[in-house]
Amino acid sequence: MSGSPGLPDFGQRVAKALADGQLRTALNRATGRFLRLRAEGLASLPDPDASRDRARAIRAETLASLDEHLEQFADRVAEVGGHVHWAADAAGATAIVLNIAQRCGAKLVVKSKSMISEEVHLNLALERAGIRVVESDLGEYIIQLARETPSHIIAPAIHKTKEQVGELFHELLGVPYTDDPKEMTRVARAALRTVYLEADLGVSGVNFGVAENGTIAIVTNEGNASLATSAPRVHVAMMGIERIVPTLADLAVMLRVLARSATGQKASVYTDLITGPRRPGDPDGPEELHIVLLDNGRSRVLGGPSAEVLYCIRCGACLNACPVYREIGGHAYGSVYTGPIGAVLTPALEGIDKWSDLPQASSLCGACREVCPVRIDLPRLLLEGRRQAAEAGRTPLWSRLLLRAYRHVATRPWLFRLALRGSRLLTRAIARDGWLHRLPPPLSAWTATRDFPAFAERSFSMAWRAGRRR
Amino acid sequence: MSASFAILQRVRESLAIARLPRPPMPTASGLPEIVDSLAVFRDAVNALGGRVFSPEPDAVVGLIVERARNAGAGDLMAWDDLPIPGMADAFARAGMRVLDAVLPVEASGRTERLALLEGAAVGLTGAEVGIAETGSLVLASGERRSRLAWLLPPCHIALLSRTRVLPTLESVFVAHPNLCVGSAEVALIAGPSRTADIELTLTRGVHGPRELEIILLP
Numbered sequence A: 001m002s003g004s005p006g007l008p009d010f011g012q013r014v015a016k017a018l019a020d021g022q023l024r025t026a027l028n029r030a031t032g033r034f035l036r037l038r039a040e041g042l043a044s045l046p047d048p049d050a051s052r053d054r055a056r057a058i059r060a061e062t063l064a065s066l067d068e069h070l071e072q073f074a075d076r077v078a079e080v081g082g083h084v085h086w087a088a089d090a091a092g093a094t095a096i097v098l099n100i101a102q103r104c105g106a107k108l109v110v111k112s113k114s115m116i117s118e119e120v121h122l123n124l125a126l127e128r129a130g131i132r133v134v135e136s137d138l139g140e141y142i143i144q145l146a147r148e149t150p151s152h153i154i155a156p157a158i159h160k161t162k163e164q165v166g167e168l169f170h171e172l173l174g175v176p177y178t179d180d181p182k183e184m185t186r187v188a189r190a191a192l193r194t195v196y197l198e199a200d201l202g203v204s205g206v207n208f209g210v211a212e213n214g215t216i217a218i219v220t221n222e223g224n225a226s227l228a229t230s231a232p233r234v235h236v237a238m239m240g241i242e243r244i245v246p247t248l249a250d251l252a253v254m255l256r257v258l259a260r261s262a263t264g265q266k267a268s269v270y271t272d273l274i275t276g277p278r279r280p281g282d283p284d285g286p287e288e289l290h291i292v293l294l295d296n297g298r299s300r301v302l303g304g305p306s307a308e309v310l311y312c313i314r315c316g317a318c319l320n321a322c323p324v325y326r327e328i329g330g331h332a333y334g335s336v337y338t339g340p341i342g343a344v345l346t347p348a349l350e351g352i353d354k355w356s357d358l359p360q361a362s363s364l365c366g367a368c369r370e371v372c373p374v375r376i377d378l379p380r381l382l383l384e385g386r387r388q389a390a391e392a393g394r395t396p397l398w399s400r401l402l403l404r405a406y407r408h409v410a411t412r413p414w415l416f417r418l419a420l421r422g423s424r425l426l427t428r429a430i431a432r433d434g435w436l437h438r439l440p441p442p443l444s445a446w447t448a449t450r451d452f453p454a455f456a457e458r459s460f461s462m463a464w465r466a467g468r469r470r
Numbered sequence B: 001m002s003a004s005f006a007i008l009q010r011v012r013e014s015l016a017i018a019r020l021p022r023p024p025m026p027t028a029s030g031l032p033e034i035v036d037s038l039a040v041f042r043d044a045v046n047a048l049g050g051r052v053f054s055p056e057p058d059a060v061v062g063l064i065v066e067r068a069r070n071a072g073a074g075d076l077m078a079w080d081d082l083p084i085p086g087m088a089d090a091f092a093r094a095g096m097r098v099l100d101a102v103l104p105v106e107a108s109g110r111t112e113r114l115a116l117l118e119g120a121a122v123g124l125t126g127a128e129v130g131i132a133e134t135g136s137l138v139l140a141s142g143e144r145r146s147r148l149a150w151l152l153p154p155c156h157i158a159l160l161s162r163t164r165v166l167p168t169l170e171s172v173f174v175a176h177p178n179l180c181v182g183s184a185e186v187a188l189i190a191g192p193s194r195t196a197d198i199e200l201t202l203t204r205g206v207h208g209p210r211e212l213e214i215i216l217l218p
Helices: A007-018 A021-043 A048-064 A066-079 A090-103 A115-119 A122-128 A138-145 A162-173 A181-198 A224-228 A248-263 A298-302 A307-311 A317-321 A323-328 A339-350 A367-371 A378-391 A397-410 A413-430 A460-469 B003-017 B037-047 B057-070 B087-093 B110-117 B169-175
Strands: A083-087 A108-111 A132-135 A201-205 A208-210 A215-220 A234-240 A270-274 A288-294 B051-053 B075-078 B122-126 B129-131 B136-140 B155-161 B185-189 B211-217
Touching (some): A048 A066, A048 A248, A048 A307, A066 A083, A090 A122, A108 A181, A115 A122, A115 A201, A122 A132, A181 B110, A215 A234, A215 A248, A224 A270, A298 A307, A317 A323, A317 A367, A367 A378, A397 A413, B037 B129, B037 B211, B057 B087, B136 B155
Parallel strands (some): A234 A288, B051 B211
Antiparallel strands (some): B129 B136
């Protein structure tokens, strides 16, 4: 599922994505629409920045005493009859879920969207044990049929056209071809109904765990988490240890910015607040509730320079705002978490050695920080990633030499002026209409897909001095 | 050493050296100001594609039966503690059957019971409160209150007292502090089930109900 990207792999994935016109059209449409909806959604609040500041302060306070909140959460869950399992790493988490599945003789598992389950590659582990796993979120269902991975946190099949989905359903579900999204949704509903009714186990993610009473909150628009956590006899909920809020009042603040930042909605259609399993007298609900708390590097990140990344509430707004994500899409990152947040979170959790290229996938324009509902300083964290990559010796030789040469020139004003004059004369001599259309390698990497402007006749410092004299 | 102890130990060690940005809590609440909760609620539900009815007291039973028939109800799922006298008789007269929604505790028979309930055309439930800001219904499971009643059938009819609409989710948690402690499942439902996963085309009724009809009780 995850790639093992050295620099060439990453470059190849990016090149492949950039060459895919259909993908780029789909990305442009989707991310542009999400950004507009987000802006409208936040505009429905009298003081959107106050809500975001509040959400950020809650995340900060929660993490500052995460140990106490986690203990309280686990105690409350146990009091209402739920089982809490602590998983140190991915292997631990899959072993816990597999153990539960085998104990209840599960043959079929229905899943609602869970990034944690992607992070630990749960489906693979269950399928290896001969258990069938079916994703129930429509987007996840589509990419599961296509044997692909999610390319966006909240819209996993954002990269597929309706014609591609139509072909997929026709081939794999044996239904007549249609490219009408409404008809395809009806087909998926019917196919998944059987799964809900027959599944022995429902696996879900968790948006927030509430420490004061052991409630878990799960949001969807389709209602798939509600069904996956109500119909099967056993419910397993998977969450990262950082996804805690202290109180229900805090939860209300977080939900207000989460839905608006993700899709512009004032609230997601379904917010399920689950407090323990089915109770005596209840007509339905799961007999068992298991909550898997996953560490997998988070406790270590908490003490490091990238700790702020743990404030993230997985809304996907930074993906939509990122000029790099908007061009290359999710798959090019090669990791479960994509976009600016993925470029920080993935190396933080799994180590910079394997993922040193991800923090480079940014222009550091700051659009991600501007839209983040909890105001994570993503550009700072991306720079931190680059610093770590450089320290680990993961910067390519040409880049190091080039930067060393630049430093040598830029710290000597006479040399800098000389180099500038040389570049100006040279580029203006070979430019046509003020642009360079073709350069020799390695600069041809730039001119292969775009032109380079010739240097201006007067440099900024020349214009500045001239202006001061006037 | 248990897994929980080891993880908490690592969290504590990290917190001892953590440099988390700690912004102050802003004084502004950021909450929307809502004066007429009922009117805002009604508009919000309509905008989400749900419908709101406000029948006269003596027309409630008739309206419920009419909406159920309109949704094609032969069989329906219904909470059996609804405060509507004469409801059961009215369904019987209309030739509608209320299904037994209690699932067996053991694995055997559960799928069969679910398959039977899947045939219901309408789910009839109450609602604890409404939330004006988001147009959400707040439903709580419990004795005689099936959660599948608001999920499985393609049409969900919810009865809500018109005096129980509050401005925000915050105000719901303040007014009903034991809401979550008191029920294994509390659902906040804003409009009919929807998706935009195929080319961002909005489609209603993907897993949950396609129709959401709210009947305001006098």
